[in-house]
Amino acid sequence: MTDLTPVLSATWDAEQSWKLGTYEEHGGYGALKKALGMPPADIIQAVKDSGLRGRGGAGFPTGMKWGFLPPDDGKPRYLVVNADESEPGTCKDIPTMLSAPHVLVEGVAITSFAIGCNHAFIYLRGEVVHVYRRLMQAVREAYEAGHLGKDIHGSGYDLDVTVHAGAGAYICGEETALLDSLEGRRGQPRLKPPFPAVEGLYARPTVVNNVESIASVPSIVDKGVDWFTSMGTERSKGMGLFSLSGHVNKPGQYEAPLGISLRELIDMAGGMRGGKELKFWTPGGSSTPLFTAEHLDTPLDYESVGAAGSMLGTRALQIFDETTCVVRAVTRWTEFYKHESCGKCTPCREGTFWLAQILERLEDGHGTDADIQQLLDTCDSILGRSFCALGDGATSCITSSVKLFREEYEAHVQQGGCPFDHSAAALFDYASAETAEEAHA
Template identity: 80%
Template sequence: MTDLMPVLTDTWDADRSWRLATYEAAGGYAGLRKALTMEPGDVVQAVKDSGLRGRGGAGFPTGMKWGFLPPPDGGPRYLVVNADESEPGTCKDIPLMLASPQHLLEGIAITSYAIGCHHAFVYVRGEVLHVYRRLLAAVQEAYDAGHLGTDVHGSGFDLEVTVHAGAGAYICGEETALLDSLEGKRGQPRLKPPFPAVAGLYARPTVVNNVESIASVPGIIDRGAEWFASMGTEKSQGHGLFSLSGHVTRPGQYEAPLGITLRELLDLAGGVRATRELKFWTPGGSSTPIFTADHLDVPLDYESVGKAGSMLGTRALQIFDDTTCVVRAVSRWTDFYAHESCGKCTPCREGTYWLKQVLHRIEAGRGEERDLDLLLDLCDNILGRAFCALGDGATSPVTSSIQLFRDEYEAHLDGRGCPFDPSASALFAYTPKQPRTPKQAPALAGTGGH
């Protein structure tokens, strides 16, 4: 396979691709007009038949999730779009909203009609102010054109869309923490059950979906469930955005059918940077177990990646070449998870803190052989015991890296320190330590890119 599948990205190279006129010129909102002529239940069934699975990481069937809503009781029900993209390496939803926000808005309108929602919310990560502003402008354009608002296209269907900016908490990517934040509370995961489908936003039935999941709906309705299901693999159907970052010649978004391999994507992206070789990579973001060059031909679908020992997640393919110290990379990820723990449960709050301390000790050359077993023991006491998936995700890079690169960890022990030269890696910013005088302010260490 060498062909990409530009569906969500088909207008990204157009002039002013984010404008409604550009989207409509490419056939935009044909799916909504078609959906409004269908029964809501038939729209839900079409999404089920397409095989669309959640593109936010878990891969749960989208149509089935919609079907969990209880029968209408006369009260409101809500659609909430999770646009709080925050995990290191994950960078697909923000470019989608920046380049083609109308894909998302049309998907919101169709989904809301299908589930009987009259007020939808988009929860955007607050730091991406440019995306927030662009989405607000796109919503206004959609209102002015009659795609949103009262009596949409004369169908009798009303829909209000609210764009909400979060305050920059990774935990709010967890759907119930997002709902609490949207209600004005501190963003922390809720105990489940009840699930959002039964008691979500304002204790009402709620569907929470990822940006890419919702943006994929217009194509399914317009072109048909069979068209979507014809792509991908038997159980992982359709197209998806694959984000390549790190030590790759041409990083960026590559839209292709599920089941493509990293080897094929690297061929399209110009390969690993010149004169270097692939060392390790993440198939689904920093919270998924890492892979090596031995996994280049694993099909990137939910079943194949799971069988190989990791998770497809958000298809955030972070590429690391042979200049990278795996201990340092895992330590930086762990710093992130320790910082972003909401503190609600002891396993995550305490466990990520101690993972961070032990990894710092090992990287600095002050670790001992027993520290590797201590790391694994800490992970064992977090995995499956944390209140939400943040704790579980924090253990994935630690356990998988020790399994695959134990010799590299051991090379740091007993006072030897890191055998790699940080300045040789383009992935992380590196500032040599300089002696300080009383007049100098403390230097801020660079954090590099995601």
């Protein structure tokens, strides 16, 4: 059994874990003071040597991304933290900022110093007002303690941090749409190249990283490259937050080395709900191809998951047992993507609309065998032809579910609707809740 490795989550259970005092009692901001005494190039090299890969889904090497910035020309360059966590099933960055916001703030300060940035931005999903307030408080505490602002700890280095709340658009999780939104424009993906490292925020060189990626930097600086590389696999180094949701007894965040298996995580989560059998699951959120019980022992690292036919993504492990209708689940995800398509490109705008229409027809009992093939044909028309990855992601759960559970789609046609009892798959007993509410009234 692989052991959990609490690093980002190490202080989550401490009293008032979000406070500066609590964070400093556990060694917080020691890494920043250490980094300010290092040449910036050495910090970038340490992150490269650590093998830290982007924790936002793509898995691109973080240090290499920093290295793409052009030589300093004396003009501004920016760090933008993508905290617009919106992918269905993904819930790791929000609890990090809620329980330990200072680990992100310290990571922002170290990263900004390393890349020569004097103004960093944290782009937060606007609906999470409680997290926004807590993050604002953490930034304010960091200014008051001298961890941000002018001449930080006498180093001569200045840094300002702005926390920006978005307006609730899933597309703004795409880095260039996020930059457009941050500049005050409608959030829509930009044509690449130029890439943000060359021409990003305000047409200046910009590094865009996920919350977990930046929050992992202080521990690398503090504890060293060898410590970080001692966890994980040969090509997927370090630890990560695995978000288990759905039909497990103890859903939540499990911080473990990359390469742990779902079987181990489900054991840690107290097993499947009601002792039922695992039917299907997502290794990286709803935009990744589905896995089944056959993949329980697949190491959850970038290479192994990719070789098995899916993507590690954000490690959003949505677990569904045998009571779940796969068509119903896929329909709900597709409705989300249809709603969140920005409309910039035709394949995604029109394709997600028609995918949702076909799936709803199947679910309602009005579908035909031709509809199943039309689903696949429409997915083929979207895949690789949309402006950004939203369109591709919307097709993943559909094509993989038809491949794995085609007989279930056919049953919806043959039986004139869904053959499953939806109440059996519900996470909560709504009938009992309503009865209790009526009794209380």
